[in-house]
Amino acid sequence: MQVSKRIAAARPLATTAMHERVDILKLQGESVIDFSIAISHFPAPESVRAAVAEALQEPLLPYTAVGGAPALRAKLAAKLRDENRMAAEACHVIVTNGAKQALYQSLYVMTDPGDTVIVFRPHWPAYVATSGLLGLNIVLVDQPDVIDAAFMDRLPRAKVLIVNNPHNPTGKVFTRTELDCITDWLRGRGCHAIVDESYEKLIFEGVHHSLAACADWEALGIVTIFSASQSYAMMGWRAGFAAAPAVWVKAMEALQGPITAAVPALSQVAAEAAFAVGDVPELLADYRVRRDLVVDMFAPVPWITMHAPDSGPYLWGDISGLTRDTVAFAETLIEEYRVAIMPGEALGCPGFIRIGYIADDETTLRKGVNAIIALGNRMAEG
Template sequence: MQVSKRIAAARPLATTAMHERVDVLKLQGEEVIDFSIAISHFPAPEHVRAAVAEAVQQPLLPYTAVGGAAALRQKLAAKVGAENGITAGAAEVIVTNGAKQALYQSLYVMSDPGDTVIVFRPHWPAYVATAQLLGLNIVLVDQPARIDAAFLDTLPRAKVLIVNNPHNPSGKVFARDELLAIAAWLRARSAHCIVDESYEKLIFEGRHHSLAALAKDWADIGVVTIFSASQSYAMMGWRAGFAVAPAALVKAMEALQGPITAAVPALSQVAAEAAFATGDVPELVADYRARRDLVVGMFSAVPWIKMTRPDSGPYLWGDISGLTMDTNAFAETLIEQYRVAIMPGEALGCAGFIRIGYIADDVATLKRGVDAIIALGNKLAAAGQAA
C-alpha cells in the first residue's frame, strides 16, 4: 500500500533516529555512551513524582477540557506572569504533550501551505521537519553572534519567525536589546513569531528574557511562547509542556488538538502542575555547569576542535570544520568503532560541527565518551597530516 504524498518525503528526525539506534545496540548487549540527545541523570523532582503517585490512587481520572484543566491553565498563566513577566490569562494557555506538540499546533494554525517561515541556523531539527510536514517555504538563515536591526532588515518577508531562546545547540541566551529588535521587526513586517523557551531554567551566565514580556503587545503581534518541563525539570519522558498564545490562536489549537489527542493525559497534567510550580533548580544547574566546564576543559588543548562555553542548555556545540566537514561520517565512525553517539551538525543545518549532550550518566562515563571523541579526532588528524 502506498502512503500519502504528504508523508512520503518525510524522514524520521535525525536526533530521535540516532537515539533509537543506541537503544537497539543496548538491547543487543552493547555498551554505548549516548551524547546524541540530552537525557538528564537527575530524576524528576520528588514532589512531581509524589503528586502523580497520589493522583494514581484516586478512583477517577476523567477527561479534562481539550486545552487542559481550568485550574492548571490558571496556574500556568500565573507562572508566566510571575517568572517570565508575560501578562496572560488562562484562555491564552494551552497544555500540550511537550514542546513538539505545541510547535506543530501553533505553526499549523498560524500558517497555510506555501507560507514562508524563517528558521535560524543551527536549529533544533523539529523546526524544519514540522515546517516541511505543513508544506511551508522554509528559509534557513545563519544566526549571528548578535541580532540587531541591520541583520533583521536583511531577512525576507515571512509569515512566521521561529526563535529558540535559550538556543539549542549553541547555548546562546538572547539579550534584552536583541529581543526588542526582533519585536520591532515583527511589527514592521506584520510577521508572527514562535518562541521556544524550553530551556528557560538552564541558565549558567546572563539572564533569560521572554520576548512576550518585553513586547507588551505580544498578542496583537501574534507571539506564541512554548514551555517544556523536559529539560528544565529533567522530565524528558513525562511529555509535559504548554504554550502561551493569543486567545484566538489557543482556540484554533484546541480545534486541532481535539480530534488528534483530545486533552493531555490527566497524570501528565498533574505532573505539569507540580513541575511548573517548582521555580528555579539551582542544584541541577550547578551540576550541569560543572559538567560543561569539565568537558570544555578537556577539549581546550585539542587543536582540531573549537568548543564554545555555552551560557545555557544541555548541549555543547563544537566546530570541527578544520578536521572534516563531513560530520555525518565522523558520527558514524564514532558509534561504529567507539560506541559513542553524537549528533552531526548536518542534522542541525551546519556541516562541520558536532553536538554533544553532556548531562547523561555519571562523570566517569562522560569523561570516557569525550576521550573517545578526542581519540577519533586525533586519529583522523594524524591520517590527514600523513597524507
C-alpha cells in the first residue's frame, strides 16, 4: 500500500528512534543506559504538581481557546516582558504541545514550499526534518565559535533563519553582540527568524538574551519558541509556547485548530505553574556537578575532545580522530555495551557524539561513561 508523496521520503527523527529502541530493550528485560536524549532525574517542580493535583479536583476540564486559555496567554506575555525584555502581549502568544509543534506551525505559516531556510550546524534534528516535511530548501551552515557581521554577510538569501540559543548540542550561549549582528542582518536582508530558546534556564556560564528583545521584533518577523521540557524537567508534560507577530499567531491558530485544537487543559495548568517558577538554581547546580564529572572523566582520554558547555543538558564530544562513522560507534555501543548515545550524523556532524548526562544516578552515569571510554579504547588499540 502506498503512502503519499508528502511523507514517502520522511524518516523518524534519529533522536526519538534511538530512545524508542531503548524502551523496547528495557521492555525485553535488558538493562540499558540512555544518553541518547536528555531525561532529567529531577521531578517536575512541586508547584507544577500541586497545581495539576488541584485542577484534578475540579468537576470539569473544559476545552479552551485554540491558542490557549486567555489568562495563561496573558501571564506568558508578562513573563516575556519581565524575563526576556520582549514587548509582547497576549495576542503574540500561542500555547503548543511542546517546542516541536511550535516549530512546525511557525514554519508552516512563515514559508511556502521551495522557500529557503538556513539552519546552523550542528543542529537539533527536528529543524531539518520539519523543514523537509514542508518542502523547504534547507541550507546547512557550520555555526562558528563567534557570530560576527562578516559571517552573517556570507550567508545566502533566505526566507527564514533558525537560531538555537542556548544551543543544542554545543551549549553555546549567544552574546548580546552576536544577537545584534543577527538582528542587523535580518533588517538588511528582509529575512525572518525562528529562535528556539527552550534551554533558557539551563545556563552555567554567560547570560541569556532573547533575539526578540528589540523594539522592531514584530516587524522583523521573529518567532521565539519556549518549552518547559528541559528548563523545568517536564519532558512528558508537552508544555510549550511560541511568541510571534500577532498575524502569524492567528495563522498558527487556524492551523492548530483542525489538528490538535487547544493543548490539554492539564498541560496548560502545568505550563502556567512552570513558567511562573523563574530560575531553577537547585537543578542547575546539580547539572553543573554532573557536567564537570563527565568532562573530567573524559579529560585524560586521548581520542576525544570534550569541553564543558556553557549551557544545556548535553555534552558534545569530538571523536573524529578515532572515527568519523559515529553511527557505527553508536550501534556498537548499544549492541555490545547497552549504552545509547546520539551519533553526530543525526545532528549534521559526523565524527561527534552527543551525550545526555542528566538521567539516572551518579553511579549509572559513571558506568555509562566508562562504557563509552572502553569502546573507544578498544577501537584505538585495534
